Amino acid sequence: MKxxxxxxxxxxxxxxxxxxxxxxxxxxRNPVRGGVLNVSILTEPxxxxxGIHTTMYIGEVASKVQEGLISFDADLKPVPALAxxxxxxxxxxxxxxxxxxxxxxxxxxxxxAADVAFTLKEVxxxxxxxxxAAFANVDRVEVPDPHRIVLHLSAPAPYLLNYxxxxxxxxxxKHLYEGTDIVNNPYNAKPVGTGPFVFxxxxxxxxxxxxxxxxxxxxxxxxxxxILFRFIPDAAARAVVLQSGEVDVSVGSALPATSLAQFRxxxxxxxxxxxxxxxxxxxxxxxxxxxxxxxxxxxxxxxxHAIDREALLKVVYLGYGxxxxxxxPSSVTKYYSPDTRQYPLDLKRAAQLLDEAGYRADAxxxxxxLRLVIAAxxxxxxxxxxxxxxxxxxxGIDVELQTLDYxxxxxxxxxxxDYDIFVSSMHRLPDPTLGVQRIFWTQNIRKGVPWTNTxxxxxxxxxxxxxxxxxxxxxxxxxxxxxxxxxVQEDVPILELIEPVWITVSTARFRKLALQGxxxxxxxxDAWLEPGKK
Amino acid sequence: xxxxxxxxxxxxxRRRLWQVVPVVFGIALLNFLILQLAPGDVVDVLAGxxxxxxxEYMARLRADFGLDKPVPVQFLHYIxxxxxxxxxxxxxxxxxxxxxxxxxLPATLALMTAAMGIAVISGLILGVLSAxxxxxxxxxxxxxxxxxxxxxxxxxxxxxxxxxxxxxxxWLPSSGMTDISVELTGFAYLRDLAKHTVLPALTLATFYLxxxxxxxxxxxxxxxxxxxxxxxxxxxxxxxxxxxxxALRNALLPLMTMLGLQLGSILSGxxxxxxxxxxxxxxxxxxxxxxxxxxxxxxxxxxxxSVMVTVLNICVDVVYAFLDPRIEx
Numbered sequence: 001m002k003x004x005x006x007x008x009x010x011x012x013x014x015x016x017x018x019x020x021x022x023x024x025x026x027x028x029r030n031p032v033r034g035g036v037l038n039v040s041i042l043t044e045p046x047x048x049x050x051g052i053h054t055t056m057y058i059g060e061v062a063s064k065v066q067e068g069l070i071s072f073d074a075d076l077k078p079v080p081a082l083a084x085x086x087x088x089x090x091x092x093x094x095x096x097x098x099x100x101x102x103x104x105x106x107x108x109x110x111x112x113a114a115d116v117a118f119t120l121k122e123v124x125x126x127x128x129x130x131x132x133a134a135f136a137n138v139d140r141v142e143v144p145d146p147h148r149i150v151l152h153l154s155a156p157a158p159y160l161l162n163y164x165x166x167x168x169x170x171x172x173x174k175h176l177y178e179g180t181d182i183v184n185n186p187y188n189a190k191p192v193g194t195g196p197f198v199f200x201x202x203x204x205x206x207x208x209x210x211x212x213x214x215x216x217x218x219x220x221x222x223x224x225x226x227i228l229f230r231f232i233p234d235a236a237a238r239a240v241v242l243q244s245g246e247v248d249v250s251v252g253s254a255l256p257a258t259s260l261a262q263f264r265x266x267x268x269x270x271x272x273x274x275x276x277x278x279x280x281x282x283x284x285x286x287x288x289x290x291x292x293x294x295x296x297x298x299x300x301x302x303x304x305h306a307i308d309r310e311a312l313l314k315v316v317y318l319g320y321g322x323x324x325x326x327x328x329p330s331s332v333t334k335y336y337s338p339d340t341r342q343y344p345l346d347l348k349r350a351a352q353l354l355d356e357a358g359y360r361a362d363a364x365x366x367x368x369x370l371r372l373v374i375a376a377x378x379x380x381x382x383x384x385x386x387x388x389x390x391x392x393x394x395x396g397i398d399v400e401l402q403t404l405d406y407x408x409x410x411x412x413x414x415x416x417x418d419y420d421i422f423v424s425s426m427h428r429l430p431d432p433t434l435g436v437q438r439i440f441w442t443q444n445i446r447k448g449v450p451w452t453n454t455x456x457x458x459x460x461x462x463x464x465x466x467x468x469x470x471x472x473x474x475x476x477x478x479x480x481x482x483x484x485x486x487x488v489q490e491d492v493p494i495l496e497l498i499e500p501v502w503i504t505v506s507t508a509r510f511r512k513l514a515l516q517g518x519x520x521x522x523x524x525x526d527a528w529l530e531p532g533k534k
Numbered sequence: 535x536x537x538x539x540x541x542x543x544x545x546x547x548r549r550r551l552w553q554v555v556p557v558v559f560g561i562a563l564l565n566f567l568i569l570q571l572a573p574g575d576v577v578d579v580l581a582g583x584x585x586x587x588x589x590e591y592m593a594r595l596r597a598d599f600g601l602d603k604p605v606p607v608q609f610l611h612y613i614x615x616x617x618x619x620x621x622x623x624x625x626x627x628x629x630x631x632x633x634x635x636x637x638x639l640p641a642t643l644a645l646m647t648a649a650m651g652i653a654v655i656s657g658l659i660l661g662v663l664s665a666x667x668x669x670x671x672x673x674x675x676x677x678x679x680x681x682x683x684x685x686x687x688x689x690x691x692x693x694x695x696x697x698x699x700x701x702x703x704x705w706l707p708s709s710g711m712t713d714i715s716v717e718l719t720g721f722a723y724l725r726d727l728a729k730h731t732v733l734p735a736l737t738l739a740t741f742y743l744x745x746x747x748x749x750x751x752x753x754x755x756x757x758x759x760x761x762x763x764x765x766x767x768x769x770x771x772x773x774x775x776x777x778x779x780x781a782l783r784n785a786l787l788p789l790m791t792m793l794g795l796q797l798g799s800i801l802s803g804x805x806x807x808x809x810x811x812x813x814x815x816x817x818x819x820x821x822x823x824x825x826x827x828x829x830x831x832x833x834x835x836x837x838x839x840s841v842m843v844t845v846l847n848i849c850v851d852v853v854y855a856f857l858d859p860r861i862e863x
Contacts (some may be wrong), residue, residue, distance in 0.1 A: 036715060038715070046580070046583075046626050046627065046628075046826075047628060053580070053583075053584050054584045054585055054586065055583040055584055055585070127591065129581075129584045129585065129586040129587050129588070129591070130585075130586050132588055132591075183595070183598070184598070184628065186628075188628065189628050189629075203637075203714075203814070204627065204629075204634065204637060204638075204814070205637075205638060205641075205814030205815075205818065205819065206710060206711070206714065206812070206814045207710075207714050209714070228714060228715065230709070230710070230714070230812070231812065232709055232812045233808075233809040233812060233818065234689075234693075234809045234810045234812070236693050236810075237693065237696060237708065237709055237809075237810050237811070237812060240693075240696050240697060240700060240701045240708050241708055241709055243701050244700050244701045244704065244708060246700075246707070246708065246709070377825075405825060406574075406579060406582065406825060407572070407573065407574030407575070407578050407579050407582070407825070407826075407827045408572075408573045408574055410574055410578045410579070410581075410582045411573040411574040411578060412573070415578075426585065427585055438586065446589055448589065448592070449581065449587050449588065449589050449592060450578060450581045450582040450586075450587060451581075451582070451585055451586055451587075
C-alpha cells in the first residue's frame with residue numbers, strides 16, 4: 001500500500017512537471033503573420049451555431065466565427081470579449097455590460113446592444129439547451145444606449161459570469177435572425193459572426209474552411225490567414241496526419257490516450273491539458289435508483305468501495321486525468337471541496353455493507369447480478385465498463401455488459417429507465433448550478449429527455465441547491481455548495497469516477513500567446529504558425 | 535449482332551425497366567418498416583449530443599420533423615413523397631436528402647470504379663497466368679498472394695498503407711479526395727485526384743481481387759480441356775490466341791455474374807475504407823445516418839442504391855448478350 005502511494009506521488013509529480021513544460025511550449029512570443037492552420041476534430045459538427053446546439057464539436061469550430069460577451073483566461077476568470085466591462089449590483093439583481101464599440105458583423109453591419117438583447121430573448125432563453133436555465137432569472141433587458149445592456153433579474157444569478165463565452169452564449173446577428181425560424185435558419189450552417197475568422201465553405205464529409213476577418217476589432221489580429229477543419233473519422237488515421245504534418249492541431253481528445261505515446265518528442269509536439277477545464281467533464285457510473293437493490297444506498301456505497309479508481313485512471317485513462325472525489329470537478333476551484341465522504345478501495349467494507357443490506361453471498365460467493373449499459377464507439381467507456389465488471393466480481397456482483405448504439409443507449413437509460421448502471425461522462429460546466437444541479441434535482445426527473453435525473457430525489461438537497469442558485473453572497477454560496485457535495489457523496493446516486501482531461505496535441509509550429517481554460521472554444525485570434533519548423 | 539437480336543435486347547430492356555418499379559417500391563416499403571423497429575429517433579440523438587435539453591424543445595423538434603404523427607400517417611407521407619421522387623429533408627444535416635446524396639456520389643463512383651477496375655483487370659491477368667502455369671511456382675505464388683490480401687482486414691491494410699506511403703515515405707496523401715489547401719483545375723486537379731485515389735482504391739481492390747482471380751483461373755482450367763479448345767488447337771491456333779480469344783472470352787461470363795452481384799456494394803460497401811482514408815463517400819454517410827437515426831437521409835440513400843443496383847444488374851444482363859451470342863432474351 002505504501003509503495004502504491006509512493007508510486008502515485010511519483011506519477012503525479014512527473015505528470016505536473018510534464019504538463020508545466022508542455023504548456024510553456026504552446027505559449028510563445030513574437031507572433032508571425034500568415035499561413036493556414038490545419039486542424040482535426042473528433043466528429044463533423046451538424047450545424048455551426050453554438051447558440052442553438054451545445055455539442056462541443058460545433059463549439060470547437062463556431063467559436064472562431066461567433067463571439068460571446070466574455071471569454072476566460074487560463075484560470076477560468078472572465079476576461080473581456082464583446083463586452084469591455086461589466087458590473088453586478090450588490091444585491092446581485094442587475095448586471096450591466098458595456099459593449100465594445102466599432103465592432104462589425106462579417107457582413108458589414110454594426111454590432112450593437114440590440115443584437116445582444118435579441119439573442120438573449122429569442123435564442124438563449126428559448127432555444128439554447130443550457131441557456132434556458134442560465135437566463136431563467138432574467139426578467140427584463142434594458143438597452144440605454146447602443147453599447148450598453150442591463151439585465152434585470154428576479155433573483156441573483158451568480159453563475160452567469162462563469163458561463164457566457166462564445167460557446168455558452170454566442171451573440172447572433174439580429175438582422176439575419178429576427179422574424180425567422182431560428183432553429184432552421186440557413187445561417188446556422190454558414191455563420192455570420194464578429195469573430196476573427198469568416199466562414200468560407202463547408203464541404204460535408206470533408207472539411208470546413210475559415211478565412212481571416214480583415215476588419216477584426218483586435219488590431220493586427222488574427223495572425224493566421226485561415227483555418228481548415230478536417231474531418232477524419234478514423235482515430236488511427238488522425239494520428240497519422242498529425243505525424244505526417246498534414247494537420248497541426250488535434251483538439252478535444254481527437255487522439256485517444258493510447259496513441260499519445262508516439263507524440264512524446266517534445267521538440268516536435270506539445271500537449272495542452274487545460275483546454276477543456278471550462279467543460280469540467282466527469283466520467284461516472286450512474287445507478288438506477290428505481291431498481292430494488294440499487295435503491296438502497298448501502299449497496300451503492302458498497303459498489304463505490306469495490307472500484308479502485310486510482311487503478312482505473314492508470315489502466316484506462318493512462319494517467320490523463322484525476323480521480324474524481326465528488327460531483328464538482330477540481331477544476332471548478334471556487335466551489336470544489338474534497339472534504340466529503342470518500343470511497344477508497346475496501347473490499348471488506350463493501351462486503352459488510354452488502355451483508356447489512358441483506359444481500360449475503362451464496363456458497364459460490366455470488367450475491368446478485370446487474371446490467372451495465374454503455375454506448376458503443378468510445379473505447380474508454382468500454383474499458384471502464386470492463387474494469388467495473390472485474391471489480392464487482394470480487395464482491396459477488398455479476399455484471400452483464402450491454403453495449404448499445406448511442407441512440408438505443410439514450411432510450412434505454414433516459415426514456416425507459418431500463419438499466420442498472422450506466423457508464424458515461426457529462427460536462428459539469430464552470431458553475432455547479434448550471435451543470436451539476438440538473439443531475440440531482442427532483443424537478444429535473446423528466447422521462448424521455450437525455451441527461452436528466454432518472455429518479456434520485458432528496459428534498460434537503462433540492463432546497464440547498466435552489467438556495468445556492470440565487471445566493472448573491474459568495475461565501476455563503478460556497479458553504480451551501482460544499483454541503484451539497486457532502487450530501488451527494490453520502491447518497492452516491494452517481495459514482496463519480498474520473499475527471500478526464502481534454503487533450504490538445506499540436507505540432508511545434510502551433511503557437512498561442514496565452515492558454516485559456518475554455519481553450520476548446522478559443523477564438524484563436526492569438527494563434528500563429530511558427531515558420532521554419534516542420 | 536443481327537438486327538433481330540438488337541431489337542430483342544430492346545424488348546428485354548423495356549420489360550425489365552418496368553419490373554424495376556414494383557421492386558424498388560417493395561424495397562422502399564420494407565426499408566421504412568424495418569427502420570421503425572430501431573429504438574430512439576433523431577431528436578434523442580440531437581438532444582443527447584447537446585448534453586442537455588428540455589421536454590418542450592424536444593417536443594417542438596419532433597413536431598417540426600413530423601415525428602409526432604402516428605406511424606401510419608408518417609408512412610403515407612413517405613410513400614407519397616417517394617412516388618413523386620421527393621427524397622425529403624435531412625433535419626440533422628439541414629439539407630435536402632437528394633443534394634446530400636448527389637454531393638457524395640462522385641466520390642463514391644470515383645473510388646468504386648477505380649477499385650473495381652483494378653480488381654477486375656489484375657484479377658484477369660493473375661487468373662490467366664495462374665491457369666496457364668497451373669500447379670507450377672507462378673500459380674502457387676499468385677494463389678498465396680491473393681489469399682493473403684483477401685484474408686487481411688481492409689481497414690488494417692489501409693492503415694498500414696497510410697503508415698508506409700504517407701507517414702514514412704511521404705509519397706502519397708493519407709486522407710481526403712483532393713488537396714483542400716490549394717485550388718486546382720484541369721489536368722492538375724485530375725492528377726491530384728488520382729494521387730488521392732491510389733491508396734484507397736488499391737486497398738479496396740484487394741477485397742475483390744482474390745475472388746476474381748480464383749474465378750477466372752477455375753473457368754479457364756475448365757475450358758482448357760473442352761472440345762472447342764481442342765478443335766482450335768487442331769486447326770493450328772497459337773496458344774496465346776487460344777487463351778485470350780477462346781478460353782478467356784468464355785471465362786468472362788462467371789466474372790460478369792460476380793461483378794454484377796458485387797456492384798450492389800458500390801454505394802454502401804466501402805464504409806471501412808472510406809473511414810480510414812476520410813473519403814467523403816456515400817457509405818460513410820449511410821453509416822453515420824444510422825447512428826444518428828437520420829431516417830429521411832438513410833431511406834433516401836437506401837432507395838437511391840436500390841435503384842442503382844437494379845439498373846446496374848440490367849446492364850450486366852445486356853453485357854452478357856455481347857459476350858455470349860448463345861444467350862437469348
